[in-house]
Amino acid sequence: MLALGVESRSRGGLFGPRLKSENKAKNAPASDQSWKCMYKSAPTGEVTIDDFEIFAKNRANLLHKIENWRAIGIIGEELSNKIRFEDEREYGGYHELIQSNKDCIAHNVLRLAYSKTEELRRFFVAQECALFEARLKVNPSDYDEIIKSNSIDVEQVSANEKQKYSAELSIMYRQLQMYNKELKIEMFDNARVWKTRFTNCLNLVSKRRVFVVDGYAYLFKTHLLNVISQQFRIVLAGRVNAALRFWPYLKESEGERVVPFLGAVTNYEVKYSEVDIKGGTVKPEMINTLSEQSFPLCMKVLHKSLRDKHHLKHQGRMQFGLFLKAIGLSLDDALRFWKDEFTKNQTSEHFEKNYAYNIRHSYGKEGKRTNYSAYGCTKIITGLAQPTSDDHHGCPFKNFNESSLKMEMRSKEFGDESIREVIELVQRKHYQIACRKYFDLTHPDFQEVSKETSRDEGMPFNHPNTYYQKSRQYHDNNKKETNVTK
Secondary structure: OEEOOOOOOOOOEOOEOOOOHHHHHHHOOHHHHOHHHOOOOOOOOEEOHHHHHHHHHHHHHHHHHHHHHHHOOOOHHHHHHHHHHHHHHHHOOHHHHHOOHHHHHHHHHHHHHOOOOHHHHHHHHHHHHHHHHHHHOOOHHHHHHHHHHOOOOOEEOOHHHHHHOHHHHHHHHHHHHHHOOOOOHHHHHHOOOEEEEHHHHHHHHHOOOOEEEOOEEEEOHHHHHHHHHHHHHHHHHHHHHHHHHHHHHHHHHHOOOOHHHHHHHOOOOOOOOHHHHOOOOEOHHHHHHHHHHHOOHHHHHHHHHHHHHOOOOHHHHHHHHHHHHHHOEOHHHHHHHHHHHHOOOOOHHHHHHHHHHHHHHHOOOOOOOOOOOOOOHHHHHHHOOOOOOOOOOOOHHHHOOHHHHHHHHHHOOOOHHHHHHHHHHHHOOOHHHHHHHHHHHHOOOHHHHOOHHHOOOOOOOOOHHHHHHHHHHHHHHOOOOOOOOO
16 A cells, blocks of 8 residues: 655655544645645545556556647547546546546646656646646536635626726627627626736737736636636646655655656556557568568668668667567567578577577567567657667657658658658657658558548557558558568
8 A cells, every 4th residue: 555645755655744534634625636626735545556556557548648639630629528538437527526536646646757857747737737628618617616716816807897898898709709609799798707917818818819908808707717727737837846856755765666657657658468469470571561561660660771781789679579579470480580681691600699599588488488568659769778870779750860751751752741741740759640640641541441440530559560450451451462472
């Protein structure tokens, strides 16, 4: 069991001193722990290690889904609906969520985990804010309560003040009608109006959505969502930065149980079993054609380098070898495949002495007999050493310079607009989205050609073997695949 407590540097719990059960309500009321109170208080009590890890992994999975949806251009109500569907599946309905200790624990655990670097902090804040906003939209009648409980600087204006600026406010209200067809101009007289310092809603001011006078922006209820969301972003950014200072205590008190998991959860990705990603039986003679048709770019690069130089360094051999294992290359065939290539510039004896053991080891036949799985995209992008000029492992969308990436795409006869789109995704560090775009360009009409069970929403792949599997399904369904020969 893990003791939670409050977030401070005092000893006792994961988030600070352990609280006695009889003092929980007084020291950290459940309402203060909820998302509506912007997780003002850290979770209390105890949680099992299993639940601790499951809660965090499920939340990380949700945040990565949100990032992917946003990256492929899903916005507005479509994005909110997708988030709410996944949110309810994980935490229950709106009212259950308010009392959910599970939600509070997951948020606080990831706030610690994602505090370690600036890039992780940006990711966490952006996706948690999108989740928070989707929840806000469920019940606008709660806005007053949320504003009060979080001491947000917003006040409702009097009838006299509303009348004073009625001309300007009525123009604002007509603009709102453009975005919300349910609003009627005759409803203006009964509409409540709030005001806040214009700095609390700068994006509304920049878009000329609000009326500003004497440093105050005047708002209708629909605008409150923006003000509350901006306040949550400010609060969360401050708290995730503060969480970084908690790590020395955490390493001292929970260095063995918790710290390794917190490091791993930031690299969380959807896991695939060997059955899920296996592509059938593959023979060495088939690999050239399969590479051309169905390998993701990271594996194409490794395969080409192996064919050109008849060698790969250790990281490249592991990345490519485990991929080949997962698509159906047996141990005997793997030994034959690698030996055929390596012995083009070395003796069989040298290969057997220096490389054969490692291949058998990766198949679980040597050493601890661990049956290693193929690397997923997160490990390939962030978990491997940065390649040098002689290395070819990793993700090409991350590691290639722009000219090399353009040259690769021009060799596939991609159009200028398509190349520009991929480069823009790479520049924004959306490497998996760029890879998905590459897949779509090399598999025209994938959604139409694929069987219904194989279709997706253009979501990025989390694993090279998923890319491969989707490609094989595409070629099977498109009847383009013939007997694969060398």
